[in-house]
Amino acid sequence: MTVRVRSATKSFGRTTALDSVDLDAGHGVTGLLGPNGAGKTTLLRIIATVLAPDRGTVTLLGRDPSRPDDRTRIRERLGYLPQDAGFHRGFTVFEFIDYVAILKQMTDRRPRHDEVRRVIDLTGLASVSAKRIRALSGGMRRRVGLAQALLGNPDLLVLDEPTVGLDPEQRLRFREMISHAGEGRTVVMSSHQTEDITALCTRIAVFHRGRVRFTGTPNELTAQAAGRVWADSQRSAAALAAWRIGDGTFRNVGDPPAGAELVPPTLEDAYLLLMGEPDLEVTHS
Numbered sequence: 001m002t003v004r005v006r007s008a009t010k011s012f013g014r015t016t017a018l019d020s021v022d023l024d025a026g027h028g029v030t031g032l033l034g035p036n037g038a039g040k041t042t043l044l045r046i047i048a049t050v051l052a053p054d055r056g057t058v059t060l061l062g063r064d065p066s067r068p069d070d071r072t073r074i075r076e077r078l079g080y081l082p083q084d085a086g087f088h089r090g091f092t093v094f095e096f097i098d099y100v101a102i103l104k105q106m107t108d109r110r111p112r113h114d115e116v117r118r119v120i121d122l123t124g125l126a127s128v129s130a131k132r133i134r135a136l137s138g139g140m141r142r143r144v145g146l147a148q149a150l151l152g153n154p155d156l157l158v159l160d161e162p163t164v165g166l167d168p169e170q171r172l173r174f175r176e177m178i179s180h181a182g183e184g185r186t187v188v189m190s191s192h193q194t195e196d197i198t199a200l201c202t203r204i205a206v207f208h209r210g211r212v213r214f215t216g217t218p219n220e221l222t223a224q225a226a227g228r229v230w231a232d233s234q235r236s237a238a239a240l241a242a243w244r245i246g247d248g249t250f251r252n253v254g255d256p257p258a259g260a261e262l263v264p265p266t267l268e269d270a271y272l273l274l275m276g277e278p279d280l281e282v283t284h285s
């Protein structure tokens with residue numbers, strides 16, 4: 001396992017952001033799913049060695065990030081796209097990525113520039129590489145964030161909501177880039193988007209109020225909602241959650257009443273069901 005987190009707890013003042021969290025992640029894309037404030041960013045910052053847990057143990061790439069030497073070795077093999085990537089907006093795309101490459105100790109100019117061009121090509125930024133970051137759209141800026149995370153071909157890639165604010169076309173391109181990045185290396189990413197998670201992730205962990213409510217494959221999560229989703233002309237009183245869909249009918253999740261018209265579940269149904277039953281202890285696999 002590239003990432004192994006055991007009983008990680010982290011508080012900020014009186015807020016417990018993470019409460020005894022376990023997570024394993026190996027090759028492929030592992031997705032963290034959960035509502036705002038569930039603790040996803042806090043865990044990703046721990047995995048990116050930006051933050052240490054108050055309690056619990058973390059092993060990354062076989063090393064212990066609480067030891068300074070190990071931490072340096074881990075950082076050499078780690079790429080991180082933070083939620084609020086602080087860009088120097090006056091830099092051009094090339095200058096900014098080159099600057100991050102220097103911070104990553106790529107000291108030889110020639111190979112460093114080759115590497116900068118490689119990640120620029122990989123993320124489809126070649127046509128804007130001489131543009132200033134402040135002149136880019138939000139989606140393009142997100143690509144710059146991904147490009148800098150890919151510098152040096154890291155074995156562990158930590159991506160905090162990589163697809164946020166992207167239009168559908170860009171979102172598809174991003175999915176492709178991330179899924180490509182997940183071949184032969186470990187990607188841990190967070191998202192609010194169940195479609196992104198379904199499309200990308202080999203494994204998921206669902207967070208709620210600082211705790212992990214589910215770990216397993218997307219299909220295993222979806223299967224939990226089998227027999228618990230039904231269509232109706234109205235919001236059903238028995239539903240834990242219900243919402244109107246395009247044709248004017250309601251999709252309900254919960255314990256269906258007798259005779260309900262059951263429909264096949266999606267990952268989103270299962271996720272909402274889990275959020276509607278936060279006290280439910282869910283199986284781990």
Ligand SMILES: Nc1ncnc2c1ncn2[C@@H]1O[C@H](COP(=O)(O)OP(=O)(O)OP(=O)(O)O)[C@@H](O)[C@H]1O
Nearest residue numbers: 012015016017034035036037038039040041042043
């Ligand atoms: N540096 C901090 N100082 C104080 N409180 C913090 C800090 N970082 C996180 N928190 C709190 O910890 C909790 C978990 O936050 P976190 O950002 O990890 O959640 P999240 O799942 O990433 O949410 P989102 O989807 O909104 O990014 C929240 O209540 C948040 O307000």
